[in-house]
Amino acid sequence: MARSITTKRKTINTAFAWAVGLLIFFPILWTILTSFKTEADAIAFPPKFLFFDWTLENYAVVQERSDYMRFLWNSIIIAGGSTLLGIIIAIPAAWSMAFVPSRRTKDILMWMLSTKMLPAVGVLYPMYLIFIKLGWLDTRIGLVIVLMLINLPIIIWMLYTYFKEIPGEILEAARMDGASLKSEILYVLTPMAVPGIASTILLNVILAWNEAFWTLNLTAANAAPLTAFIASYSSPEGLFYAKLSAASTMAIAPILIMGWFSQKQLVRGLTFGAVK
Amino acid sequence: MGQIELQKVTKRFGETEVIPPLDLKIGEGEFVVFVGPSGCGKSTLLRLIAGLEDISSGKILIDGQDATNLGPAKRGLAMVFQSYALYPHMSVRKNIAFPLKMAGMDQAAIDAKVEGAAKVLNLASYLDRRPGQLSGGQRQRVAIGRAIVREPAAFLFDEPLSNLDAALRVNMRLEITELHQNLKTTMVYVTHDQVEAMTMADKIVVLQAGRIEQVGTPLELYRAPRNTFVAGFIGSPKMNLLTGAPAQAKGATTIGIRPEHLDVSKESGDWQGKVLVAEHLGSDTFLHVATDYGQMTVRVSGEMSVGHGDSIWMTPDQTHLHRFGADGLRIA
Amino acid sequence: MATKASRTAARIMMAPAVILLLGWMLVPLIMTLWFSFRNYLPLRGGDLGFAGFDNYVRFVTSSAFWPAVMATMIIVVGTLVITVVLGVLLALLLDQPMWGQGIVRILVIAPFFVMPTVSGLVWKNMFLDSVNGLFAHIARFIGATPVEWMIEAPFFSIILIVSWQWLPFATLILLTAIQSLDSEQLEAAEIDGAPKIKRFWYIIVPHLGRAITVVILIQTIFLLSIFAEIYVTTAGAFGSKTLTYLIFQRVLESQNVGLGSAGGVYAIILANIVAIFLMRIVGKNLDS
Numbered sequence: 001m002a003r004s005i006t007t008k009r010k011t012i013n014t015a016f017a018w019a020v021g022l023l024i025f026f027p028i029l030w031t032i033l034t035s036f037k038t039e040a041d042a043i044a045f046p047p048k049f050l051f052f053d054w055t056l057e058n059y060a061v062v063q064e065r066s067d068y069m070r071f072l073w074n075s076i077i078i079a080g081g082s083t084l085l086g087i088i089i090a091i092p093a094a095w096s097m098a099f100v101p102s103r104r105t106k107d108i109l110m111w112m113l114s115t116k117m118l119p120a121v122g123v124l125y126p127m128y129l130i131f132i133k134l135g136w137l138d139t140r141i142g143l144v145i146v147l148m149l150i151n152l153p154i155i156i157w158m159l160y161t162y163f164k165e166i167p168g169e170i171l172e173a174a175r176m177d178g179a180s181l182k183s184e185i186l187y188v189l190t191p192m193a194v195p196g197i198a199s200t201i202l203l204n205v206i207l208a209w210n211e212a213f214w215t216l217n218l219t220a221a222n223a224a225p226l227t228a229f230i231a232s233y234s235s236p237e238g239l240f241y242a243k244l245s246a247a248s249t250m251a252i253a254p255i256l257i258m259g260w261f262s263q264k265q266l267v268r269g270l271t272f273g274a275v276k
Numbered sequence: 277m278g279q280i281e282l283q284k285v286t287k288r289f290g291e292t293e294v295i296p297p298l299d300l301k302i303g304e305g306e307f308v309v310f311v312g313p314s315g316c317g318k319s320t321l322l323r324l325i326a327g328l329e330d331i332s333s334g335k336i337l338i339d340g341q342d343a344t345n346l347g348p349a350k351r352g353l354a355m356v357f358q359s360y361a362l363y364p365h366m367s368v369r370k371n372i373a374f375p376l377k378m379a380g381m382d383q384a385a386i387d388a389k390v391e392g393a394a395k396v397l398n399l400a401s402y403l404d405r406r407p408g409q410l411s412g413g414q415r416q417r418v419a420i421g422r423a424i425v426r427e428p429a430a431f432l433f434d435e436p437l438s439n440l441d442a443a444l445r446v447n448m449r450l451e452i453t454e455l456h457q458n459l460k461t462t463m464v465y466v467t468h469d470q471v472e473a474m475t476m477a478d479k480i481v482v483l484q485a486g487r488i489e490q491v492g493t494p495l496e497l498y499r500a501p502r503n504t505f506v507a508g509f510i511g512s513p514k515m516n517l518l519t520g521a522p523a524q525a526k527g528a529t530t531i532g533i534r535p536e537h538l539d540v541s542k543e544s545g546d547w548q549g550k551v552l553v554a555e556h557l558g559s560d561t562f563l564h565v566a567t568d569y570g571q572m573t574v575r576v577s578g579e580m581s582v583g584h585g586d587s588i589w590m591t592p593d594q595t596h597l598h599r600f601g602a603d604g605l606r607i608a
Numbered sequence: 609m610a611t612k613a614s615r616t617a618a619r620i621m622m623a624p625a626v627i628l629l630l631g632w633m634l635v636p637l638i639m640t641l642w643f644s645f646r647n648y649l650p651l652r653g654g655d656l657g658f659a660g661f662d663n664y665v666r667f668v669t670s671s672a673f674w675p676a677v678m679a680t681m682i683i684v685v686g687t688l689v690i691t692v693v694l695g696v697l698l699a700l701l702l703d704q705p706m707w708g709q710g711i712v713r714i715l716v717i718a719p720f721f722v723m724p725t726v727s728g729l730v731w732k733n734m735f736l737d738s739v740n741g742l743f744a745h746i747a748r749f750i751g752a753t754p755v756e757w758m759i760e761a762p763f764f765s766i767i768l769i770v771s772w773q774w775l776p777f778a779t780l781i782l783l784t785a786i787q788s789l790d791s792e793q794l795e796a797a798e799i800d801g802a803p804k805i806k807r808f809w810y811i812i813v814p815h816l817g818r819a820i821t822v823v824i825l826i827q828t829i830f831l832l833s834i835f836a837e838i839y840v841t842t843a844g845a846f847g848s849k850t851l852t853y854l855i856f857q858r859v860l861e862s863q864n865v866g867l868g869s870a871g872g873v874y875a876i877i878l879a880n881i882v883a884i885f886l887m888r889i890v891g892k893n894l895d896s
Contacts, residue, residue, distance in 0.1 A: 009705075010705055010706060010707070013701070013704040013705065013706040014706040014707045014708065016701065017701050017702060017704070017706050017709075017712045018708065018712060020698065020701065020712075020716075021711075021712040021713075021715035021716050022715060024715060024716050024718070024719060024772070024775065024776075025715040025716070025718050025719075027719070027727070027730060027731065027734075027735065027772065028718055028719070028722065030734065030742070031726075031730050031734065034734065043740040045745055045748070046745065046749070047742060047745055089624050089625050089628065090625060092621030092622070092624070092625075093621060093622045093624070093625035093626075095618075095621060096617075096618035096619070096621045096622040097618075097622070099614075099618075100614050100615055100617075100618035102615070102618075108622075108626070110887050112625070112629055113829075113887070114880075114883050114887065115629050115632065115633045116829050117829055117832070117879045117880065117882070117883040118633060118637070118876060118879065119832065119833050119851075119852060119855075119872070119875040119876060119879050120833055120835075120852075121833065121835070121852045121853075121855045121856050121859075121872060121875065122637075122640055122855065122869075122871075122872030122873065122875045122876045122879075123636030123637060123639070123640050123872065124855075124856065124859055124860075124868075124872070125639075125640070125643065125859050125865045125868060125869060125872075126635070126636040126639035126640055126643070127636055129639070130635070130636070130639075149628060149629065149632040152625060152628065152629060153629065156625060167359060167361070169357045169358070169359050169361040170361045170362075170363060170364075172328050172348070172355075172357070172361065173355070173357055173361035173362075173363075173422075174363075174374070175328065175347070175348045175349055176326060176328075176348050176349070176353065176354060176355040177349075177354075177374050177375035177378055177422065177426070178349040178375050178378040178379055178426070179349060179374075179378045180349065180378075181614075181617055183378060187374075188363055191365045192363070192364060192365055194365075206720070206721060209723065210721075210722075210723040210724060212723060212724045212725050212835065212836030212839075213833065213835045213836065216725075216835075216836065216839065217860075226723065227723050227724075227725050227836065228725075230723065230725045230726050230729065231725045231729075231836070231839070231840055233729055234729060234839075234840045234843075241733060241734055241740065244729060244730070244733060244734070245730075245734070248726045248729065248730055251723060251725075251726050252721060252722050252723060252726055255721045255723075256718065256721045256722075259717070259718075259720075259721045260714055263710075263713075263714060266717075267713075267717070267780060267784075327611065328611065329611060330611045330612050330613075347611070347613055
């Protein structure tokens with residue numbers, strides 16, 4: 001809207017938007033603040049906002065109680081691994097759908113998305129048995145594959161929408177220039193789709209990082225990621241607010257930081273490529 | 277190098293036949309233009325030659341070799357697309373070098389060739405820019421550069437000038453013609469613009485609904501159109517086509533006379549009419565005239581003063597009168 | 609528009625994804641179907657033979673079934689309504705000119721980064737707890753009696769938590785859609801004398817139709833299977849047991865795989881009904 005707006009209007013907008021933004025962000029802010037309090041300060045009445053004795057003790061206790069680094073490492077491997085594996089499988093599939101569409105392309109895409117609707121709990125026990133048979137229970141490889149399968153439809157869908165924006169003539173030009181299919185995808189399509197691929201990776205890393213059904217039900221100790229790390233605080237440790245906050249902050253910090261640094265790509269990705 | 281031969285080539289998309297059986301020979305070093313109204317199958321035909329589409333039946337020979345089942349990369353042809361289809365993430369240098377890199381040429385040879393092409397096309401100072409930073413004409417030249425470094429058996433152009441503005445189009449037309457004269461490589465050029473066809477081609481192929489209406493040099497097509505479609509399509513302004521009494525008087529179903537082959541007088545002549553619009557171009561004036569046989573166009577000298585509502589007489593130059601039979605074909 | 613060679617290539621390159629997803633769909637599904645007809649109790653004798661439709665009948669006739677279906681519906685629909693309505697309002701607000709728009713946007717999308725187990729625990733303990741929770745503090749401050757949110761209002765609590773997680777997503781999609789609205793349309797309407805409310809109702813809302821569909825589709829996929837938020841808060845108590853959680857309990861806690869599998873089949877059928885319905889809408893929207 002190329003219309004000038006009065007400073008007064010803008011001030012009101014700003015104040016209102018910031019108030020709403022802070023309200024929405026408050027639970028996270030409160031958690032982070034509480035993680036630096038002593039347990040007494042954490043439940044003090046009236047609540048202490050900034051003026052308390054800042055301490056790092058909770059982090060030390062949490063780290064001692066449960067080996068944070070191991071959970072973190074599992075989360076990174078599982079979220080990163082499942083996303084990369086998914087991308088590798090999805091790029092050729094999305095190429096096919098975007099550039100060699102047939103009458104069935106749309107049906108296949110819809111079918112793929114519909115596998116996302118299969119309630120995980122409905123197949124929980126079979127997955128148990130399959131995992132036991134394959135020796136995947138409580139292993140990272142098992143979770144990488146399951147989360148890859150869960151997110152694959154979304155990855156394909158997103159890449160498909162991004163690829164469709166690329167003019168087919170450019171790929172044909174590559175073909176005329178003597179590029180093989182592999183070169184066409186590797187040297188022309190993929191570099192052109194980098195922003196879209198980045199968005200796809202970011203969103204799916206977050207989805208995998210936060211996935212909390214299979215990661216809770218198919219792991220015990222060895223492969224448990226941060227979702228499980230935090231679930232162990234359900235009770236009664238949950239009553240120790242400062243420690244719960246420290247553990248929570250440690251669990252969400254990596255994704256929060258990554259999300260803020262890559263905001264632009266992420267915002268694009270968060271719309272799942274469905275809205276331009 | 278650079279002979280292309282189509283033998284009984286057909287193309288169907290599902291049930292619809294886009295190209296009925298078609299035979300065509302393109303000789304070495306020829307500049308051949310496919311021209312026709314939009315949807316006539318000229319671009320499809322080019323894509324069949326390029327290998328970007330499969331033919332449904334028939335055979336394509338390139339330099340005598342059967343290329344029917346070869347992929348586009350293997351046919352040794354280069355193509356310039358309507359949208360230029362430059363790689364937006366690569367510099368001009370890398371764009372031009374891409375086909376050479378794909379061919380596995382070593383870096384020094386690639387550099388030399390790219391520099392050479394850039395010099396010919398006046399791109400030397402733009403080599404490190406991205407396509408997005410170039411003007412339309414420059415992009416066009418990059419696309420051509422990418423095509424010439426491959427030293428292909430033939431160049432294929434798919435309406436390469438349609439995205440340029442009018443002045444630039446005339447310039448590029450000259451540049452491409454000049455390029456052909458220098459390289460002497462076969463060129464196949466698709467356009468819907470008959471002016472481009474007339475000015476550039478050694479040989480024009482007029483297409484309608486996937487069928488070849490006529491093949492010939494520009495002047496052959498101008499002087500002796502094989503049927504009413506070619507007669508109406510080639511030449512600007514269009515040939516006047518008359519039916520009814522004047523045609524019967526000449527023993528034909530339709531007669532055609534070009535606007536430049538009509539004599540105009542204010543006193544007497546064969547056909548009488550009223551001027552609707554006079555378009556003054558300076559050197560020439562085009563008159564759109566209402567007659568008993570329909571609307572006609574006449575070219576007169578710019579000196580002549582006529583205007584809306586004037587009554588004039590027109591007399592066709594008998595040696596340039598074209599006669600067509602009931603089947604639309606020319607009567608010799 | 610393609611050659612036979614490229615169509616063949618396309619089929620080959622699509623094969624891994626299609627085969628994997630087909631396997632992922634069919635293998636566990638067939639196993640679930642098989643178990644649902646067995647009397648299978650892993651800790652009490654294992655597979656005790658064919659059970660016919662007993663499991664199906666027992667699952668539906670159990671007193672927990674309909675409440676669980678209702679609980680699922682309440683949570684999904686409640687969250688959808690809240691996120692869409694608030695999302696539209698928030699998107700309109702964020703679309704206004706202001707200082708620090710980027711920062712506000714970061715603040716608003718932050719909840720999306722928080723894993724469900726964390727948001728469940730943080731909300732349950734630090735906000736909704738009746739003794740030390742922030743809400744209880746506020747209640748005491750204004751002289752009211754603190755509420756046992758998780759017990760007295762479990763749906764409110766869960767919907768609150770889930771909506772907080774999904775509001776950023778809805779807001780972002782709707783904001784993107786609003787920003788793509790041609791401002792000339794609004795200006796034309798203004799010149800035609802349409803007041804603000806009418807402009808919103810007749811121009812902005814219809815324009816958002818597609819975006820709202822997308823929000824509903826994607827959120828429904830995720831909401832139908834919410835698990836962790838319940839697992840770490842009420843653990844299915846106080847009437848907040850969703851279908852997902854009920855099946856989970858049958859399989860894992862009561863170790864009745866046959867019964868749980870029959871429940872799973874019901875859940876799959878239910879999800880498919882929703883899926884077909886949603887796919888229709890989205891499919892239509894995709895064509896435009």
